[in-house]
Amino acid sequence: MPVQTIETLVDGGKATAAPPLGPALGPLGVNIGQVVAKINEKTKAFEGMKVPVKVMVNSETKEFDIKVGTPPSSQLIKKEANIEKGSGKPKTDFVADVLIEQIIKIAKMKEGSLTGKTLKQRVKEIIGTCNSMGILVEGKQAAEAIQMVNDGKFDAEIKAEKTELTAEEKAQLEAEKLRLAEEIKKRREEFERAAKEIIASMAGKERGAIKAKLKQANIPDEIIKELLPVEGAAAPGAPGEAKPGAQPAAAAKPEAKKEEKK
16 A cells, blocks of 8 residues: 655644645645644644654545654643743752643653653653753652652552643642742842952952852852953953053054154
């Protein structure tokens, strides 16, 4: 049975007959509208994400089959957490908190692409991904959340494959996300205040010495780069980096011209 396969990426739940899908399906003589409708039906759970899709068409009967892949776990986690990106410093700056039901939901979606043989094992894999994104699970960091799974704390939810949240739980998660964002903001302000105090107290010192003091105080690198001049520039209050004699040499030229006029 001659089967031709089209592979493409579509917007979850929003595939259209526009390129690249429509032009690829046209020559196969299949009903494009039906294919698009079926794709959207199968990918509506991934709205807002790019989804890999395979369309297999029997060139004789024009019958078709659709296989839908899943976006990366990180994209699914971001959707569940309602954030645009993970944390740049996942060990210290936590950007969201998710519940075990959301982890179970993602683990079920990724069943075919995770290594775990049981849902419980796959749940732990998804929690591990949360760790690299600065996302808490049930208010805990990944290592502690995984230990809770190992200890059977979520066995009832995993066995029931519970994936739905109440309106109250969703509201609580949004409130927690705002609290975490405020925490990050306050911590940054504290680091900046401490850094500025150190820099002011070391006015006139070499940049390297100031930088070492800032690092000793555990000031993040990004704040050090913002508050200290780049390498090669003078630190606040420090002598300039111009080579000795450079300015006098420049000033000497007019004197030389005066000598020639005499």
